[in-house]
Amino acid sequence: MTISTPVRGRRRIKVPPPLVFVLVLVPFLIEAVGVFWPAFQGISLSFLRWNGIGPATSVGVQNYTDLFSDPIFLTALKNTAIWIVLFGGISFLAGLGVALLFQSERRGVAIYRTALFLPIVFSLVVTALIWGAFFQPNGVLNNVLDAVGLHDWTRVWLGDSDTALYAVIVAALWREIGYVMVLFIAGLKALDPSVQEAARMDGASAWQRFRFVTLPQLRSVTMVVISVLLIDSLRSFDIVWAMTGGGPYHSTELLSTYMFSTAFSSHALGYASAIAVVIFVLAIAVIISYLVRALSEEKES
Amino acid sequence: MTRKHTRWLGAVGSTILATALLAGCVSTGGEAQGPKEGPDSEGPLILQSRFTDAEKGGLEELVKTFNAKGEGTVKINSIPTQTFNQQLPSYLTSKNPPDVYTWYAGQATRDFADQNLLLDLNSVWDKNKADFPENLASLSEDAKGTKVFVPTNNYWWGVYYFKSDFEKLGVTPPKTWDEFLALSEKIKGEGVTPITMGLSDNTWLASAWFDYLDLRINGADFHQELLAGKKSYDSPEVKKVFEAFAQILPFVNPSTLGTTHNQAISDFSQGNAAMYLLGAWAQPAIPADKKDDLAFFQFPVIDPSVPIAEEAPTDGFIASVKTTKPELTKKFLDFIASAEAQTQLAKGQDGTALPANLKATVTLDALATQGKDMIQSAKSVTQFFNRDAGDAQQTPADTALTSFIANPGNIDQILKTWEDASQKIRANS
Numbered sequence: 001m002t003i004s005t006p007v008r009g010r011r012r013i014k015v016p017p018p019l020v021f022v023l024v025l026v027p028f029l030i031e032a033v034g035v036f037w038p039a040f041q042g043i044s045l046s047f048l049r050w051n052g053i054g055p056a057t058s059v060g061v062q063n064y065t066d067l068f069s070d071p072i073f074l075t076a077l078k079n080t081a082i083w084i085v086l087f088g089g090i091s092f093l094a095g096l097g098v099a100l101l102f103q104s105e106r107r108g109v110a111i112y113r114t115a116l117f118l119p120i121v122f123s124l125v126v127t128a129l130i131w132g133a134f135f136q137p138n139g140v141l142n143n144v145l146d147a148v149g150l151h152d153w154t155r156v157w158l159g160d161s162d163t164a165l166y167a168v169i170v171a172a173l174w175r176e177i178g179y180v181m182v183l184f185i186a187g188l189k190a191l192d193p194s195v196q197e198a199a200r201m202d203g204a205s206a207w208q209r210f211r212f213v214t215l216p217q218l219r220s221v222t223m224v225v226i227s228v229l230l231i232d233s234l235r236s237f238d239i240v241w242a243m244t245g246g247g248p249y250h251s252t253e254l255l256s257t258y259m260f261s262t263a264f265s266s267h268a269l270g271y272a273s274a275i276a277v278v279i280f281v282l283a284i285a286v287i288i289s290y291l292v293r294a295l296s297e298e299k300e301s
Numbered sequence: 302m303t304r305k306h307t308r309w310l311g312a313v314g315s316t317i318l319a320t321a322l323l324a325g326c327v328s329t330g331g332e333a334q335g336p337k338e339g340p341d342s343e344g345p346l347i348l349q350s351r352f353t354d355a356e357k358g359g360l361e362e363l364v365k366t367f368n369a370k371g372e373g374t375v376k377i378n379s380i381p382t383q384t385f386n387q388q389l390p391s392y393l394t395s396k397n398p399p400d401v402y403t404w405y406a407g408q409a410t411r412d413f414a415d416q417n418l419l420l421d422l423n424s425v426w427d428k429n430k431a432d433f434p435e436n437l438a439s440l441s442e443d444a445k446g447t448k449v450f451v452p453t454n455n456y457w458w459g460v461y462y463f464k465s466d467f468e469k470l471g472v473t474p475p476k477t478w479d480e481f482l483a484l485s486e487k488i489k490g491e492g493v494t495p496i497t498m499g500l501s502d503n504t505w506l507a508s509a510w511f512d513y514l515d516l517r518i519n520g521a522d523f524h525q526e527l528l529a530g531k532k533s534y535d536s537p538e539v540k541k542v543f544e545a546f547a548q549i550l551p552f553v554n555p556s557t558l559g560t561t562h563n564q565a566i567s568d569f570s571q572g573n574a575a576m577y578l579l580g581a582w583a584q585p586a587i588p589a590d591k592k593d594d595l596a597f598f599q600f601p602v603i604d605p606s607v608p609i610a611e612e613a614p615t616d617g618f619i620a621s622v623k624t625t626k627p628e629l630t631k632k633f634l635d636f637i638a639s640a641e642a643q644t645q646l647a648k649g650q651d652g653t654a655l656p657a658n659l660k661a662t663v664t665l666d667a668l669a670t671q672g673k674d675m676i677q678s679a680k681s682v683t684q685f686f687n688r689d690a691g692d693a694q695q696t697p698a699d700t701a702l703t704s705f706i707a708n709p710g711n712i713d714q715i716l717k718t719w720e721d722a723s724q725k726i727r728a729n730s
Contacts, residue, residue, distance in 0.1 A: 049729055051693070052390040053416045066725075071718070136564065137556035159501055159559025161707060247504060248558045249704035264387045266693045268729040 039280075046273035056270070063274035072250045073275065076258040079165055083236060083254060086169050087176065088229040094173070095180025095225070100210070102181070103188045113185070116178040124175070128242030131171035132158065135243075158244055161251035168243050168252055172236065180225055187221030188214070220297075227290045234283050255279050342625040345374040346633055347399035349392060351385035355585065359649020360403075363642050370636075373629040375401075386692070393418045393621055400624040401633060406440040406615035407684035408529075408691045410450045413619070414443030420620035422448045425631055429638040432658045436682060440615055451634045452617040452657035453646055456581035457672030458509060458685075459597030466493075466572050474598035478517070478545070481601040485552035488575045495552035497574035499562030500703060505695055506562065507702035508686035509578050510549075512612060514542045517603040521610035521681040528690035530727050534701070535716040543716070545603065547709050558703055580614065580685075581653035581672060597668065599675055608680035614688055615657065697722035 046063055050056035067073045102113050119127065134140045135157035142154040157167040191214065199213045215222075237256040240246065246253040246261060253261075255275060263272035352360055357379060364375045378399060380388070385403075392398050393413055404410060413419050426433075426441070426448040433452065441450035460474075467473065470491050475481040485495040498506050515524045519538045526532045527539065554560060554574055566586050568574045577583075578600070587595055602609070618637055620630045636642050640660035647656045647663045655673050656663055665673060676682060687695040701719035705712065 051729070053394055053413060053418060132561075135559075136561070137559050156556040156559035159556060245502070245504070247501070247699070247703060248707060249700045261696060265696050266726055266729075267390065268693070268726065271729055 042273050042276050042280075045270055046277050048270040048273075050269045051267045052269050053267075059270065063271050064277075066271065067274060067278065072253060072258060073255075075250055076253040076255045076275075079253060080234070080255045082165065083169065084230065084233040086166075087172055087236070088226075088233050090169075090173055091176040091180050091229055092225060094177045096184050098177065099181045099184030099188060100214075103185055113181070116181055118178065119175040120178055122175070124238040125242045127171060127175050128239050131167075131174070132243055135167050159248055161248055164244055164248060165252045168240055171243065172239050175239075176229075176232065180229070183221060183225050183228070184218070187218050191217050223290070223294065223297075227286065230286045231283065234279060234286070255282075341373075341628045344626075345376040346401060346624075346626055346629050348375050348377050348401045348403075348633075349385070349399040350377050350379050350403050351382045352379065352403060353382060356650060359646040362649065363637075363645045366642070366645065367633060367636050372632050373626070375633055389413075396623075397625075398621040398623050400626060400630050401618055401620050404450070404617065404619045405684070405688045406437075406450055406452060406617060407688040409684075409688045410441075410619055411443055412691055414447070414449045418622055419443070419449040420622045420624060420627060420630060422451060422620065422631070422634060425451060425634045425638055428635060429658070432638070432640065432660050434657075434659060437615065437657055440684070441617070450617050450619055451638050452615050453637060453643055454617075454650070454654035454656050455613045455615040455676070455682075456654055457676055458513075458578065458580045458600070458612040459672065459675070460600060461569070461577050461579050461583070461595060461597045462575055463570075463572065463591065463594045464596050465594050466575055469572075470575065474596075475601050477605075478601050478603040482548060485549065485576075489552055493572070494554045494568070494574040496549060496576050496578075497554045497560070497565045497568055498557045498577070499560050499565030500557050500706075501559050501561050503562040504699040504703055505687065506578075507706070508695070508698050509580075509612070510546060511542065511698065511702055512683065512686050513578070513600040514545050514603070515539070516610040516612075516683065517600065517607060518542055518545060520607045521683060524610070524683060525689060528686065528694070530723070534720040534723060535713075539716060540712065543705060543709075543712050546705065547712075550706065550709055553706070558706060580612070581668070584653050584668070585651050595668070597671070609678070610681045610683060611676050611679035612685050613676045613679075613682040614685045616654075617657065693726045694723055697726065 047058060047060060048056040049059045049063075098112075098116060102109050102116075122130070137156050137159070141157065145151065145153045155163050157163050195213060195217070196209060199209045204213070235256060236254060237260065240252055240254055240257050241260070244252045246257040250258075256279065259272050259275040259279065262268050262275060266272075348364065350357065350360060357377070361377065364377055368374050389402065389404070390413075392402070410419070422441075426438070430438070437452045438448075441448050441452055443449050462474070470488055470493065472484050472487055475484050488495040498510075500507055512524070515527065518541055519527075523532060523538060527534070527536075532538070554565070554568070557565075560568075563586075565574070565577065566583070569577045570588050570591055579597075584592075584595065599611075618634055620634065624630050637646075638658065640656075640658045640662070643656040643658040643661040644663055647654050647661065652666050652669050655665075655669065655676070683689055686698055690698070697719050700722070701715050704715050708715075
């Protein structure tokens with residue numbers, strides 16, 4: 001035994017077993033073919049002017065400079081920011097709120113939790129259909145407003161540039177809040193009840209217990225929720241596409257929908273790739289800042 | 302920041318650098334490739350079709366007839382219309398593309414012909430020339446006069462209404478713009494929405510109004526030049542079109558931007574909306590018990606000095622220049638051009654298609670006869686906005702028309718934006 005220990009140690013330094021190579025290389029190759037290579041192509045396309053059928057011409061960074069004088073791109077950028085703040089912010093607060101409300105095992109609480117979680121089982125396109133029917137000119141919402149005497153409040157919700165974006169956000173929230181709630185409930189369940197008990201003994205009010213005991217303990221879950229919400233906001237596409245298609249007149253356009261219609265309706269593949277790169281940079285910035293924070297926290301602990 | 306992070310960021314940096322070096326590795330070159338020489342390769346001919354389940358009956362029958370002739374086998378590959386329209390450039394530029402495609406005449410075809418992606422079909426045309434009307438010949442050519450398209454049918458556009466509704470409202474189909482406005486006023490007075498459009502999911506339907514107003518006010522020549530980029534959308538002529546459009550806005554369903562086409566059709570069928578400017582393709586969506594009641598009138602005349610032009614979008618077939626079976630492709634398209642095939646094809650289209658081959662024997666119903674007479678008496682025909690201007694131009698048109706419907710006061714700004722967007726697309730594609 002005394003001999004074998006240093007030998008084992010040396011072998012560990014020298015060559016890892018072939019299985020390690022397989023485990024690293026196979027996923028890497030799949031990623032390379034399926035993710036990295038198309039991503040490279042997308043980035044290289046963004047320096048070209050190409051309609052998909054003719055010869056492409058190189059235009060340098062013109063696609064990028066054009067972006068910032070393109071009113072539709074700026075609308076899409078603004079809408080994406082609104083989307084992150086409203087969709088992300090409300091999902092977070094409402095998800096946390098209902099999680100706190102429904103965390104304790106009381107009779108009937110499972111029904112509420114299930115009801116809130118249920119929208120997740122629908123695909124986003126089905127969600128869009130349901131909410132489309134709700135918002136349509138003679139749909140449920142306008143009928144209810146009419147019935148309670150608020151006729152002046154009725155709108156063409158999805159056809160009015162003042163309301164369409166917010167109507168779509170409501171539909172997206174309906175689906176997301178349940179998801180965030182589940183994440184928070186899982187986090188809350190893992191907390192040690194004796195800490196709460198101790199705080200109560202020390203005479204902390206409900207708000208103080210939440211603010212100074214629960215919230216700090218939930219920090220790792222909060223980080224996950226925030227990054228999930230940011231990424232969900234940036235990749236939101238299907239529900240907008242299915243409900244408004246980015247219209248009326250681009251007023252609900254997000255970066256993702258504008259990229260899609262630029263590529264596949266306007267056949268400006270270079271320009272669309274430049275939009276894709278912008279989305280990529282935004283997403284990667286979010287992920288990097290998340291990783292940096294997560295890693296530094298790991299070190300602290 | 303720890304050293305680990307620096308290293309990690311360094312990796313990201315070198316990735317981006319490598320990407321920049323790789324720029325240009327995508328196969329984005331235009332491929333000028335000649336047709337294959339020598340005998341055809343083995344295997345069936347692939348026919349890529351956009352026809353929906355409801356439309357494809359005639360095509361399937363026709364392919365069966367061709368396959369029974371023993372000259373070769375054709376296989377239909379059905380793709381959902383939307384996907385087909387978006388993916389056609391990818392099909393045609395791929396290494397081993399399908400051989401034959403359903404497609405639209407006009408600029409839509411010329412866009413591909415200009416890039417040498419379409420098979421020369423002169424020989425098919427030479428054989429069948431006598432059976433086709435003159436104006437279809439020029440529609441089927443590329444810029445150099447080579448035939449690249451085999452037309453199968455076209456259809457008409459008109460202002461649809463129900464005879465019983467008009468009777469109830471006490472109105473008759475108008476001939477002139479003033480009559481049309483007076484009629485709309487009267488219908489509105491009866492508490493019925495005069496004009497409907499389902500623009501929330503079919504925004505392009507608004508360009509039917511633009512096309513017709515421009516054709517009636519500025520004429521077909523101006524319209525074609527405008528759509529080809531030789532005139533501008535912020536010109537005084539186009540502004541006149543929008544002034545006429547503004548006259549009908551009070552009669553258009555106020556929630557048109559939030560109404561789906563299905564909803565609009567249902568409002569129309571139930572008598573809640575009196576008129577809908579549509580192509581013949583929309584007829585099958587009308588409930589069966591209302592079909593006999595359905596009628597349409599020609600888009601009213603605005604300026605009697607402008608020669609009448611009609612929209613008559615033409616459908617047909619194109620073939621890939623890269624096909625490995627050019628002989629079989631031409632044999633099949635030769636058959637497609639025949640009266641026999643076009644008769645079969647029209648049968649599957651519910652009486653909404655007029656065969657291109659003059660010898661095809663189809664019994665036309667009253668609406669189809671009216672549509673055919675209307676197209677034949679027109680001084681010139683157009684293909685519809687996206688087919689004449691190119692698909693890429695449809696989005697800025699949709700934006701301009703819908704924002705005008707919402708804010709007619711912004712007309713100058715809207716037209717300027719339209720012109721800028723249109724020019725940018727021309728420069729970018």
